[in-house]
Amino acid sequence: MKERANRETDRENRETAAGEARIECATHAAGVSHHASEKHHHHTHATGSHHPGGHHLLTVEHLGVSFTMYDPAAPFFSGKRMVSRAIRDLSISVHVGEVLAVVGASGSGKTLLADAILGLSEPNARVTGSIWFDGVPQDAASLARLRGNGIALVPQSVSHLDPLMRVGDQIVGFKARSRAEKHARRARMRGLMEAYGLDRSVERLYPHELSGGMARRVLLLSALIDDPRLIMADEPTPGLDLDLAVQALGDLRSFANRGGGVLLITHDLELALRIADRVAVFRDGTVVEETAVENFARPELLEHPFSRALWHAMPEHGFDVPAKSAEQLAETVGSML
Amino acid sequence: MRFPVIVRGFARFAVLMVAVSIVTFWLVSSSPIDPVQANVGQAAYAGMSAAKRAQLEAFWGSDLSFWERCLGWASLAVTGDLGTSLRFNAPVTEVIASRATGSLALMACAWVLAGVLGCVLGIVAGACSGRMPDRVIRGCAYVLSATPTFWLGLVALMVFSVFLGWFPAGFSVPIGMSASDVTLVDRAYHLVLPALVLSVTGVANIALHTREKTIDVLASDYARFARARGERTAGIVLHHGLRNLMLPALTLQCASISEIFGGSVLVEQVFSYPGLGQAAVTAGLGGDAPLLVGIALASAALVFAGNLLANVLYGVVDPRMKGATAHVA
Numbered sequence: 001m002k003e004r005a006n007r008e009t010d011r012e013n014r015e016t017a018a019g020e021a022r023i024e025c026a027t028h029a030a031g032v033s034h035h036a037s038e039k040h041h042h043h044t045h046a047t048g049s050h051h052p053g054g055h056h057l058l059t060v061e062h063l064g065v066s067f068t069m070y071d072p073a074a075p076f077f078s079g080k081r082m083v084s085r086a087i088r089d090l091s092i093s094v095h096v097g098e099v100l101a102v103v104g105a106s107g108s109g110k111t112l113l114a115d116a117i118l119g120l121s122e123p124n125a126r127v128t129g130s131i132w133f134d135g136v137p138q139d140a141a142s143l144a145r146l147r148g149n150g151i152a153l154v155p156q157s158v159s160h161l162d163p164l165m166r167v168g169d170q171i172v173g174f175k176a177r178s179r180a181e182k183h184a185r186r187a188r189m190r191g192l193m194e195a196y197g198l199d200r201s202v203e204r205l206y207p208h209e210l211s212g213g214m215a216r217r218v219l220l221l222s223a224l225i226d227d228p229r230l231i232m233a234d235e236p237t238p239g240l241d242l243d244l245a246v247q248a249l250g251d252l253r254s255f256a257n258r259g260g261g262v263l264l265i266t267h268d269l270e271l272a273l274r275i276a277d278r279v280a281v282f283r284d285g286t287v288v289e290e291t292a293v294e295n296f297a298r299p300e301l302l303e304h305p306f307s308r309a310l311w312h313a314m315p316e317h318g319f320d321v322p323a324k325s326a327e328q329l330a331e332t333v334g335s336m337l
Numbered sequence: 338m339r340f341p342v343i344v345r346g347f348a349r350f351a352v353l354m355v356a357v358s359i360v361t362f363w364l365v366s367s368s369p370i371d372p373v374q375a376n377v378g379q380a381a382y383a384g385m386s387a388a389k390r391a392q393l394e395a396f397w398g399s400d401l402s403f404w405e406r407c408l409g410w411a412s413l414a415v416t417g418d419l420g421t422s423l424r425f426n427a428p429v430t431e432v433i434a435s436r437a438t439g440s441l442a443l444m445a446c447a448w449v450l451a452g453v454l455g456c457v458l459g460i461v462a463g464a465c466s467g468r469m470p471d472r473v474i475r476g477c478a479y480v481l482s483a484t485p486t487f488w489l490g491l492v493a494l495m496v497f498s499v500f501l502g503w504f505p506a507g508f509s510v511p512i513g514m515s516a517s518d519v520t521l522v523d524r525a526y527h528l529v530l531p532a533l534v535l536s537v538t539g540v541a542n543i544a545l546h547t548r549e550k551t552i553d554v555l556a557s558d559y560a561r562f563a564r565a566r567g568e569r570t571a572g573i574v575l576h577h578g579l580r581n582l583m584l585p586a587l588t589l590q591c592a593s594i595s596e597i598f599g600g601s602v603l604v605e606q607v608f609s610y611p612g613l614g615q616a617a618v619t620a621g622l623g624g625d626a627p628l629l630v631g632i633a634l635a636s637a638a639l640v641f642a643g644n645l646l647a648n649v650l651y652g653v654v655d656p657r658m659k660g661a662t663a664h665v666a
Contacts, residue, residue: 118564118565120561120564120565147564147565147566147567148565148566148567148568149567152565152566153562153565153566155558155561155562155565156558157558159557159558159559160558160559160561160562161559161562162559162563162576162577162580162581163559163581163657164580164581164583164654164655164656165576165577165580173566173568174568174572174576175566175567206656206657208656208657222562222566223566226566226567
């Protein structure tokens with residue numbers, strides 16, 4: 001992760017240049033600011049996007065993730081080492097109080113983005129680019145310190161819970177250094193369970209005894225107990241019926257409304273449009289467009305042809321898949337809806 | 338219709354006992370060793386009249402057919418009388434009982450040692466997978482599992498008993514000491530070397546299996562989530578690794594009872610340790626059918642008990658087994 005030398009001056013500048021209509025952005029070169037609707041950092045704002053302190057909650061710029069591997073297409077023993085680029089030149093920003101949905105086809109490498117932000121990439125992965133959290137540039141070590149301590153992950157399925165440990169013990173986790181701290185965390189968990197409508201008896205259950213909706217909330221609570229600023233939710237809806245999916249996303253929405261940031265990674269554009277403030281359209285290892293949800297009202301407002309193809313392919317817009325122009329494009333779009 | 342677990346378990350045990358005794362009888366009867374010749378001694382047998390030989394054969398019943406002998410033994414065995422050992426000239430139950438104490442102590446020590454050491458080494462290797470500690474542990478495990486137990490026993494005797502003089506060169510008690518003077522310390526001292534040698538083969542096996550399982554656990558979704566919540570590798574192994582490793586380790590540990598028993602035959606022979614293993618060798622070479630069948634039954638019962646233990650513990654350890662029964666035995 002390369003660091004910016006001019007970070008400190010940026011932070012000083014934003015204090016002086018903060019105006020009424022213009023938004024000062026810490027990650028820009030000194031003195032540059034922009035209008036609320038103006039495109040900056042590869043994205044435009046939604047009405048709810050705020051910049052308290054003049055910076056984003058999370059900024060990822062020019063992220064690249066590549067893997068060194070042996071050519072899988074070559075015959076045995078003659079395969080040469082090659083670099084497979086899974087993510088390239090990806091930039092996204094999450095503001096305080098908003099939900100940013102990264103929408104892309106299943107298996108297109110969206111989870112690698114979460115791994116990179118958590119500093120959990122595989123040993124053979126090469127990660128390049130810059131990540132800022134709360135205006136502070138991060139490297140691998142500082143990202144590791146942020147895990148469960150500012151950034152929390154809400155994983156995909158119940159398989160992310162230890163099958164042999166009671167759910168309550170897992171939500172409390174193992175961060176407490178003392179008995180009193182452990183007690184406090186348990187009390188906090190009980191409060192959260194009550195707030196999220198989980199019965200006290202759930203505490204004593206094992207993961208295989210949870211229903212789909214209970215499992216979702218247990219996973220969410222495992223993240224919330226650490227009082228994070230940013231939640232990354234990796235495909236939180238598969239396997240849930242519509243009601244439960246909407247409820248799960250509603251939980252994330254209310255976390256954002258309370259002043260947190262949510263990075264929602266999903267393949268489901270329709271659900272994303274329901275609760276997100278902005279959508280980042282993910283395709284072929286990069287984000288082709290990061291735009292406000294309102295812009296999905298009309299295709300003219302969308303910039304990238306792929307985003308427009310997505311719009312046309314949505315059920316309420318007639319499943320119109322432009323077959324003749326780009327067959328592969330249609331294939332990708334089809335797998336997302 | 339389904340019978341209760343206890344009934345089914347008992348039926349399984351009975352079938353096992355019958356099968357083991359028939360197979361052992363058949364093996365002994367098809368062995369080329371003539372029990373009469375083997376038990377009166379080469380010289381005495383050569384100078385013996387044919388009438389005397391026939392009298393002995395009739396006395397020991399070796400002129401009877403296989404099924405006659407088998408059923409004759411079985412009709413007494415169900416009453417608890419396993420017959421008389423030819424070589425030890427004592428009831429089989431007594432021979433086994435006196436031999437079992439030494440053997441069980443030896444096997445239990447080796448079993449616990451192999452389990453604990455194997456688990457610890459396996460977890461360390463798995464947690465450091467690919468790095469130096471892993472490579473050293475794996476290398477040692479491969480070498481050890483490829484080493485024959487009896488050879489290792491001989492080397493251990495040479496190095497630690499003969500050259501270094503740290504341990505006695507065999508037997509379970511000091512030579513020339515009267516039985517009443519032998520202390521527990523003496524017995525333990527004689528136990529150390531054979532138990533260590535016996536545990537070694539088990540250690541390699543258990544360490545390699547535990548290493549694989551540790552790698553699996555650390556690559557699992559729940560380990561990844563724990564990492565995403567800020568836990569380090571050591572914490573993940575401690576909090577999630579151990580309990581998830583427990584089930585396969587239990588299976589391995591209980592299954593290794595049979596291996597340990599097999600190894601004890603060789604180790605007891607090398608160390609002249611008077612246990613069941615050595616008695617089995619003596620019985621086999623002497624055509625001592627009752628003792629051999631008795632020992633075979635005892636060892637089968639032990640292995641069965643091991644598997645039963647695994648079954649019961651599975652239900653206790655794994656919450657997913659609540660209400661279900663395991664099928665390990």
